[in-house]
Amino acid sequence: xxxxxxxxxxxxxxxxxxxxxxxxxxxxxxxxxxxxxxxxxxxxxxxxxxxxxxxxxxxxxxxxxxxxxxxxxxxxxxxxxxxxxxxxxxxxxxxxxxxxxxxxxxxxxxxxxxxxxxxxxxxxxxxxxxxxxxxxxxxxxxxxxxxxxxxxxxxxxxxxxxxxxxxxxxxxxxxxxxxxxxxxxxxxxxxxxxxxxxxxxxxxxxxxxxxxxxxxxxxxxxxxxxxxxxxxxxxxxxxxxxxxxxxxxxxxxxxxxxxxxxxxxxxxxxxxxxxxxxxxxxxxxxxxxxxxxxxxxxxxxxxxxxxxxxxxxxxxxxxxxxxxxxxxxxxxxxxxxxxxxxxxxxxxxxxxxxxxxxxxxxxxxxxxxxxxxxxxxxxxxxxxxxxxxxxxxxxxxxxxxxxxxxxxxxxxxxxxxxxx
Numbered sequence: 001x002x003x004x005x006x007x008x009x010x011x012x013x014x015x016x017x018x019x020x021x022x023x024x025x026x027x028x029x030x031x032x033x034x035x036x037x038x039x040x041x042x043x044x045x046x047x048x049x050x051x052x053x054x055x056x057x058x059x060x061x062x063x064x065x066x067x068x069x070x071x072x073x074x075x076x077x078x079x080x081x082x083x084x085x086x087x088x089x090x091x092x093x094x095x096x097x098x099x100x101x102x103x104x105x106x107x108x109x110x111x112x113x114x115x116x117x118x119x120x121x122x123x124x125x126x127x128x129x130x131x132x133x134x135x136x137x138x139x140x141x142x143x144x145x146x147x148x149x150x151x152x153x154x155x156x157x158x159x160x161x162x163x164x165x166x167x168x169x170x171x172x173x174x175x176x177x178x179x180x181x182x183x184x185x186x187x188x189x190x191x192x193x194x195x196x197x198x199x200x201x202x203x204x205x206x207x208x209x210x211x212x213x214x215x216x217x218x219x220x221x222x223x224x225x226x227x228x229x230x231x232x233x234x235x236x237x238x239x240x241x242x243x244x245x246x247x248x249x250x251x252x253x254x255x256x257x258x259x260x261x262x263x264x265x266x267x268x269x270x271x272x273x274x275x276x277x278x279x280x281x282x283x284x285x286x287x288x289x290x291x292x293x294x295x296x297x298x299x300x301x302x303x304x305x306x307x308x309x310x311x312x313x314x315x316x317x318x319x320x321x322x323x324x325x326x327x328x329x330x331x332x333x334x335x336x337x338x339x340x341x342x343x344x345x346x347x348x349x350x351x352x353x354x355x356x357x358x359x360x361x362x363x364x365x366x367x368x369x370x371x372x373x374x375x376x377x378x379x380x381x382x383x384x385x386x387x388x389x390x391x392x393x394x395x396x397x398x399x400x401x402x403x404x405x406x407x408x409x410x411x412x413x414x415x416x417x418x419x420x
Contacts, residue, residue: 029210030148068378068379070123085140096209098136098137107201142351147356155294173281174278243407254374284337301412305412307338314335315395317334377397
């Protein structure tokens with residue numbers, strides 16, 4: 001007969017077996033809270049980003065070149081501010097305070113956008129404020145993530161953060177779609193709602209995130225200097241990563257241009273346009289954590305290069321004739337996988353080669369290089385679209401991307417050899 005004591009013994013046996021199973025590494029509380037802050041902030045940011053191309057091109061009447069200027073500002077015009085914020089965070093050990101300043105500026109830009117018109121100079125100035133905020137907050141935030149995480153789990157930690165961050169990137173366009181479906185031209189109301197959500201994200205950071213501090217032995221060293229920060233360039237491994245990130249950034253077409261191309265091919269309505277951002281972001285959200293863990297196990301360099309190979313396939317997909325929905329779904333899926341394999345993985349690679357006391361400066365310089373490269377890429381792509389047309393512009397960038405992938409594979413392969 002089956003007794004209660006037998007059941008208890010069985011439960012104990014299961015408990016012993018489970019205790020022997022390898023546990024999945026848990027990320028630090030700081031990583032989760034920063035991820036939630038980014039989630040809320042990204043709902044606000046992507047509500048705006050997902051409708052800004054339509055707002056400027058169809059409402060404001062911007063040409064591709066003018067939109068390329070605005071998109072270039074959005075991609076990286078203020079990246080030098082990020083370098084300064086990374087250095088200040090290192091110098092005064094105040095990464096959280098610097099990050100909060102950046103989040104606050106981005107929130108202010110949303111209320112300004114709600115009260116402004118569509119003049120190029122006005123919109124450009126407001127986008128500049130928003131990007132200054134992003135430039136200020138990114139390096140200190142990533143520094144806090146890396147300081148809270150053991151080196152062997154960096155890919156997983158950045159994957160968790162990017163997954164939460166991208167959840168906001170999924171929800172933001174959905175909210176924008178819902179608002180525009182009810183009121184197709186209610187752009188200013190949308191910007192106002194975006195501002196209110198951004199304020200919640202700032203409050204979460206200020207009230208609940210504990211500042212991460214460097215290890216005691218790092219604090220005892222001399223305070224970081226700008227000379228010391230740029231001295232990172234003497235490291236061959238760091239220099240290889242910097243050149244690879246910059247070269248790949250120069251050949252990267254922004255999502256806005258890719259989605260405008262797909263919108264033209266499929267003749268999508270205004271209210272459906274934000275859902276393109278949802279598709280790629282949803283894939284990114286699902287894949288960020290598993291790809292981050294995979295990169296920790298097999299090597300971050302090959303995963304990073306593989307992500308850009310997927311982007312090259314996206315370019316080829318955009319150039320295919322016809323306007324079938326499978327083409328759209330394939331492009332969105334590969335675009336999301338590309339982000340999952342590159343965004344957090346690049347910061348994990350940088351964190352692994354930069355010492356703790358210079359972590360903010362090192363990650364900021366890496367982010368600055370890639371952001372400036374993408375700024376140049378957006379301006380160049382807008383000019384090529386204006387002069388030669390969309391297909392010639394995409395084909396030119398495709399050739400450039402293949403060359404950058406080959407260069408990066410050589411550089412990162414040599415870096416791995418030196419480490420071995």
